[in-house]
Amino acid sequence: MNLHVAPPPTPPETTIVVPLRHPDHGSVVAAIRTAVLADLPAVNRLHHRSALASRTARYFSPRRELREIEWRRQVNARRGRTWVTSTSAAPDDVLGVVQLLRTEHEGEYDLGLMVDDSWQGLGLGTALTVMAIEEGRNRPDCRSITALTGTGNARMLSILRGLGARFHDQQGNTITATITGWRSA
Structure with a gap:
């Protein structure tokens, strides 16, 4: 893996640079x-570039784009935090999105990740996931982070397994991963 893992979370106005x-x-340099x-059009271009299998792995449906109301919820700071990633060479092209958003369960946050097909397998998804988990660990109200993923999504399963996730609640082709351990439940 030719990547340096992102440092712990930083204030929202800061850009994290990852070679x-x-x-x-x-x-290249990825800026997170x-x-x-205002990122919605670029995020939707990421969705349009992504293969059906990638979109289905992320949403469990073949969605081609997000609606504004959905994106508003994802970028609402009261719900958590969403990051976008681009390169210095193409700052208007989003190549990755990661979210850490509060769920309806007290102390629980949900992790969501999507990486451009041509940037998968290079360690970017791992770096984004580690960054989001560090953000969760630094939130006083976060006791666990969950991710719903497909049982066939080998890359995401590998990332989560490498970060110590516990897998449970398999239903059909989906499984829930939970990361805890930094705070009492």
Whole structure:
């Protein structure tokens, strides 16, 4: 993996810089920053570029884009935090989105991740997930982080397994992963 893991969470206005090595683009710098409402068109372009299998792995349906009302909820700071990632060479092209959003269960946050198909397998998803988990660990109200993923989503299962997730509640082709251990439940 040609990647340095992102540092612990930073204030929303700060951009985290992560060096990457892409087989087609060479050495590039990925910039990770807090998402804003104005990012919706770029996030939807990411969805349009993504293969059906990638969108289905993320949403369990073949969605082509997010509606504004959905994106508003995802970028609402009272619910948690959403980040977008782009490269210095193409700052208007989102190549990854990660969310850590409060659920209806007290102390529980949900993790969501989507990475551009051409950037998968390079460690970016792991770096984004680690960053989101560190954010959760630093939130006083967060006692656990859950992620619902497909049983066939090998990359996400590997990321979560590597971070010590406990897998449970398998229903059909989906399974829930939970990460805890930094605070009493």
